[in-house]
Amino acid sequence: MKQDALNVAMIGSKFMGRAHANAYSQAGRFFDLPRPVVMHTLAARNLAQTRQFAQRWGWLHASDHWQAVVRDPQIDLVDVGTPNHVHMEQAVAALEAGKHVACEKPLAGTLDDARAMLLAAKRRPKQHTFVWYNYRRCPALALAYQLARAGKLGRIYHVRACYLQDWAGPDAPLVWRFQGKVAGSGSLGDLCAHSIDTARFITGDQITEVEGAVLETFIKQRAVLSDAAGGEISGKGADAKTRKGKSTVDDVVLFIARFKGGAVASFEASRLATGYKNNNRIEIHGDKGAIRFDFERLSELDWYDATADDRLAGWTTINVSNPGVANGGHPYAHAWWPTAHAIGYEHTFINQVADMVQVLSGSKPVVPLPDFADAYETQKVLHAVTESARHRCPVKLSQIK
Numbered sequence: 001m002k003q004d005a006l007n008v009a010m011i012g013s014k015f016m017g018r019a020h021a022n023a024y025s026q027a028g029r030f031f032d033l034p035r036p037v038v039m040h041t042l043a044a045r046n047l048a049q050t051r052q053f054a055q056r057w058g059w060l061h062a063s064d065h066w067q068a069v070v071r072d073p074q075i076d077l078v079d080v081g082t083p084n085h086v087h088m089e090q091a092v093a094a095l096e097a098g099k100h101v102a103c104e105k106p107l108a109g110t111l112d113d114a115r116a117m118l119l120a121a122k123r124r125p126k127q128h129t130f131v132w133y134n135y136r137r138c139p140a141l142a143l144a145y146q147l148a149r150a151g152k153l154g155r156i157y158h159v160r161a162c163y164l165q166d167w168a169g170p171d172a173p174l175v176w177r178f179q180g181k182v183a184g185s186g187s188l189g190d191l192c193a194h195s196i197d198t199a200r201f202i203t204g205d206q207i208t209e210v211e212g213a214v215l216e217t218f219i220k221q222r223a224v225l226s227d228a229a230g231g232e233i234s235g236k237g238a239d240a241k242t243r244k245g246k247s248t249v250d251d252v253v254l255f256i257a258r259f260k261g262g263a264v265a266s267f268e269a270s271r272l273a274t275g276y277k278n279n280n281r282i283e284i285h286g287d288k289g290a291i292r293f294d295f296e297r298l299s300e301l302d303w304y305d306a307t308a309d310d311r312l313a314g315w316t317t318i319n320v321s322n323p324g325v326a327n328g329g330h331p332y333a334h335a336w337w338p339t340a341h342a343i344g345y346e347h348t349f350i351n352q353v354a355d356m357v358q359v360l361s362g363s364k365p366v367v368p369l370p371d372f373a374d375a376y377e378t379q380k381v382l383h384a385v386t387e388s389a390r391h392r393c394p395v396k397l398s399q400i401k
């Protein structure tokens, strides 16, 4: 039986604004949702541009006053798709207005902001919170989660995760992702947060210690592009005057971590990994098996069964897109295409909207959705890495509240 419509308001209309808008518009077409999603209001800074974006992507209303939008009694869910430094203000306002809240990752730019979001969510237990760690909704990583929960990996020894891009070379201007006061960190919060979340998600374990952290800023000055009137604009503009500004975040991060269950891990993330475009990789080794994933081959999960007959030992590449396998098919495959008709990056967001609607309808997601409390555990790791790099010493998560 169809329940009441879910009226969504979204704050933000850039990269994640497009990814989320697409997901809200598509989820009801590919999934049988218990509640229809209504793309009610889009809020962003420039009203004329917001109206254009809203019309293009199917939002019913447009506003340049997010504070009023989050208080609109018609809105059920507020989606915060803005830069990290305003996540806390917007998410807390929406929670205080009685809304469910979905927030982009990382939870916030700083631990203090993330803690304020967590406390606001704890004060309102009937309101759901979600964080867009979208890679959990790659069918291959969802299957890895299911294999791990079924004990197929056994005792986990070792996690190896890296997230490598190369768009942030010397020509990349000083956009908000390079401004510490806005982003909080660079590759650490932008990329490595995904790896930390994925490692915690699949292992079902918590990181207890961080050591040997290195945060490196190779490109210390970047072009600040401003228009003729002197207003700062990001991106390249023919009429822009160019001056240099200081990049105050890490370009590259590396660290070692220990899990509560005894596993050890190495993490690295870089936006200067020349040659890699969106190479989000993780490998997990247990005493019964191992998994290997690379987002640049996102439909495939490599699986090694350490319990198989030695004559059959070897890595198997599973195309995680078969709706017909046992237990209802591979995760999310029922909603998409016949086996091996690949899906892409955008589908991880559509899968997330479908799972959020299930939770907001009293049902369960295909695999767990991170709420603010879950995402706060990842935020504590981000903070521990920063402290370990700053003081060149190990940092125990128990020291961080």
Ligand code: SOE
Binding pocket: 015, 165, 190, 191, 278
């Ligand atoms: C930029 O590095 C970025 O868009 C990240 O912010 C996203 O979280 C990641 O999914 C793709 O790369």
